[in-house]
Amino acid sequence: MQEAIGRAGAPIDGGRSAAERVMVEARSVSKHFGGGDQVVKALDAVSVGIREGEFFTLLGPSGCGKTTLLRLIAGFEHPTMGAILLDGADISALPPYKRPVNTVFQSYALFPHLTVADNIGFGLQMLGRPKAEIADTVDEMLRMVKMEAMRDRQTAQLSGGQQQRVALARALAPRPKVLLLDEPLSALDLKLRKEMQVELKRLQLETGITFVFVTHDQGEALAMSDRIAVMSEGRILQVGSPHEIYEHPADHFVASFIGETNFLTAAVEGIEAGQVRLRLGGALEVRAGLPEGMTPGERVTVVVRPEHLRIEAAGAGAGLPATVGDVVYLGTDTHYHLRLADGEALFARVQNRPEGGDGWQAGDAVAATFPPSAVRVLRD
Numbered sequence: 001m002q003e004a005i006g007r008a009g010a011p012i013d014g015g016r017s018a019a020e021r022v023m024v025e026a027r028s029v030s031k032h033f034g035g036g037d038q039v040v041k042a043l044d045a046v047s048v049g050i051r052e053g054e055f056f057t058l059l060g061p062s063g064c065g066k067t068t069l070l071r072l073i074a075g076f077e078h079p080t081m082g083a084i085l086l087d088g089a090d091i092s093a094l095p096p097y098k099r100p101v102n103t104v105f106q107s108y109a110l111f112p113h114l115t116v117a118d119n120i121g122f123g124l125q126m127l128g129r130p131k132a133e134i135a136d137t138v139d140e141m142l143r144m145v146k147m148e149a150m151r152d153r154q155t156a157q158l159s160g161g162q163q164q165r166v167a168l169a170r171a172l173a174p175r176p177k178v179l180l181l182d183e184p185l186s187a188l189d190l191k192l193r194k195e196m197q198v199e200l201k202r203l204q205l206e207t208g209i210t211f212v213f214v215t216h217d218q219g220e221a222l223a224m225s226d227r228i229a230v231m232s233e234g235r236i237l238q239v240g241s242p243h244e245i246y247e248h249p250a251d252h253f254v255a256s257f258i259g260e261t262n263f264l265t266a267a268v269e270g271i272e273a274g275q276v277r278l279r280l281g282g283a284l285e286v287r288a289g290l291p292e293g294m295t296p297g298e299r300v301t302v303v304v305r306p307e308h309l310r311i312e313a314a315g316a317g318a319g320l321p322a323t324v325g326d327v328v329y330l331g332t333d334t335h336y337h338l339r340l341a342d343g344e345a346l347f348a349r350v351q352n353r354p355e356g357g358d359g360w361q362a363g364d365a366v367a368a369t370f371p372p373s374a375v376r377v378l379r380d
């Protein structure tokens with residue numbers, strides 16, 4: 001489901017508060033590479049509005065088109081159809097250097113023969129800014145990325161994390177309206193990547209610049225973003241906050257791409273008062289929100305996150321009768337793999353307590369329960 005962005009030609013931010021003003025808009029953008037039988041549809045009528053001052057992430061598997069969308073915003077590519085707007089103006093035909101946009105690449109692309117300070121000031125020099133202004137901005141950027149002590153080092157002598165900070169400072173120095181970040185953390189080890197996630201978020205809040213971040217790492221997207229666009233095969237499937245995307249996935253792809261989840265098939269017993277009444281595993285009756293356009297008699301898929309499942313002793317009350325399979329202790333929590341009577345698999349993640357776990361073991365007969373609020377219903 002693509003986010004509605006207004007009628008064609010209508011101002012997208014009409015009536016919205018300043019905080020929700022749209023800074024970057026893709027309007028029905030398609031991008032095709034090659035031609036004839038060999039045509040690759042990298043983007044297929046993508047529409048999205050990225051708000052001013054937000055940390056917006058394009059998330060999806062390799063080849064889904066996220067880098068192509070970023071390159072269209074930067075101006076390195078041009079749309080086959082549709083338009084890219086920046087702050088309300090159509091910039092589709094502008095070359096990259098005429099756009100108030102900067103990009104941080106995975107490879108950093110620093111000048112190895114220049115010092116840290118000269119790298120940061122390079123863009124400002126190219127723009128012909130006065131020397132005093134460049135010096136002040138370089139000082140401010142060095143402070144911002146916590147690299148003051150290394151200002152005179154050559155960038156070839158820096159660690160990967162330090163190079164990343166310099167690349168960020170260099171891209172932020174001309175104060176672009178939009179900073180594009182193409183998988184900038186993927187070359188860093190896990191610990192450094194987590195540190196840089198916090199740093200990036202801090203930099204974005206401190207500068208107020210609109211960040212458009214590309215990643216295939218859902219954890220990274222959830223940790224940093226104000227909103228996420230989940231992409232697959234050249235289309236945007238859902239746009240929403242991390243909570244909306246995780247707890248209210250729009251379809252099977254989003255539910256399975258973001259986090260771990262259980263999919264259960266269910267029979268619809270009835271539709272009443274905006275809710276759907278389902279029967280799961282022949283045993284459990286559940287009421288849940290009604291998917292759009294749903295009619296009685298359809299088969300549906302029920303999505304339940306593993307952390308929302310509870311395991312109780314068999315026969316203790318309502319629940320799905322199941323048998324415990326593998327039990328994996330992971331310190332913070334224990335993973336229980338369950339098998340329902342009809343053969344369907346379920347996976348529960350139970351937080352461990354200091355006094356010990358629930359103590360379920362392989363072969364135990366149990367009942368799996370979950371609160372109605374944890375259930376999402378998707379049409380098959």
Ligand code: ATP
Nearest residue numbers: 033034040042061062063064065066067068069216
């Ligand atoms: P990754 O995470 O691997 O970078 P991505 O989601 O960023 O993937 P894109 O790089 O946008 O995906 O590519 C989308 C599709 O367009 C892919 O099928 C890719 O092979 C194709 N593509 C991208 N650039 C070109 C090009 N210059 N010529 C031909 N095909 C291209």
